[in-house]
Amino acid sequence: MPAENILYFGDTARMPYGNKSAATVTQFVREIISYFEPHDPKHIVIACNTATALTLSTIRAEFPHLAMSGVIEPGARAAVEAAGNRPRPIIGVIGTEGTVRSRAYERAIWRRRHYATINSKAAPLLAPIVEEGRSAEDPLVKLALQQYLTPLAQRGMDVLVLGCTHYPVYRPLIEVMLGPAVTVIDSADKCAEDVQRRLRSTRLLREGTSAAGALRCFVTDDAARFSALASRFLGLVIEPPTWVSPDELRAAAAPTEVGLRPAI
């Protein structure tokens, strides 16, 4: 969707969310959505598996006037499609501790295919490994993937869902390790397709224009560090992000205090 204008919020001061409680992550997401509200977004994507798993239903109910989606439903739908019409498909899921504990993928998959067998495995080290910038050739990357994937592979697996936006960095290696009989699903990819479909169905998709959209980033920790990481992950040079202080975030989420919230 190259014509869309995107506001991206990275909560770099309080990340990772993967091993934190639903109450804590919900409060963080509530603050971020409140901060974005004055920008009048036509759609909000909770583009993190843990935040989607732990907060989407609560946050959606708290902001009924905002269109909102997450990464779990698109990944679950793609997993069910990939399982095809096998009589007893086996679907593996790897994710953070919070995502796996929530059983959000189980619910989303069983809603569509109640006879699927789902084996989930928390892989708490994979996101830190990606953040350290290790390549797929690193023996530690292979060992960690083997340790997390072997128990799933041993129980049989038709589809593996990469249930964290960090993991697709190692998708080629994972596909080699599991062999061609296992379909690997990238929930981030599927999320982008899902958003495009939602925007098109509500006639909000920007298309038929040659004007490129703008990307504007907001972070809670050091802006320079984020710029460096973003160029490594995205392969493009981004505008320096806007630093959002804890006080600004808190003020956005405190609508009852007069004068703190910017007018929409």
Added chain:
Amino acid sequence: MPAENILYFGDTARMPYGNKSAATVTQFVREIISYFEPHDPKHIVIACNTATALTLSTIRAEFPHLAMSGVIEPGARAAVEAAGNRPRPIIGVIGTEGTVRSRAYERAIWRRRHYATINSKAAPLLAPIVEEGRSAEDPLVKLALQQYLTPLAQRGMDVLVLGCTHYPVYRPLIEVMLGPAVTVIDSADKCAEDVQRRLRSTRLLREGTSAAGALRCFVTDDAARFSALASRFLGLVIEPPTWVSPDELRAAAAPTEVGLRPAI
């Protein structure tokens, strides 16, 4: 110091600190010290290498009426003692990205032994590995330690400082890997001795009593999860911790707002 009463604050909602900026970590520590101030502590220990490295001098200047110490000075002193009177000692340091980047150990060691050679290495994955609960027998633990320690060992090493409070969990394995020629320094151990010395020298040490001190814990994320982890790490059952909300923390650090800060 079994007779001392200890208040322990674990910022579980915003951890880890290891890869965050000095400005962000300083704000977090400022809030925590402000929260403790009404308890009138006789001494405050910044019992985290990253927080000590990035914030101690700033925080000490902001709270001149509070006695305060960290984990870096005691570790550096022990490393210099262990180096003995070697003409050209080589000291290795492993720690978080923030600790290594700050060069706090270099400054603290060079102040005492300006001709020491210091080789530092960030080991960002070690703390997450400890938090996942992996044992020293796990091949991934050995591989990670080998990857981080081999470059230090190859350049020669008389002393290794474990510059993060998580690492001593693997101290026996590290000692076996490096052999008896390398002295391994646990900065947490040395920190406790340092605090005892400071309290004794100001006649504030509680001793000569058979009454056991109390441990009271405060956390920013889920209390039940902390209790479970604490019993694994400390090997003792602790009282349920007090949950501190973001609003309470923020109020503590905002002394100009009338009525928000509890009277001392």
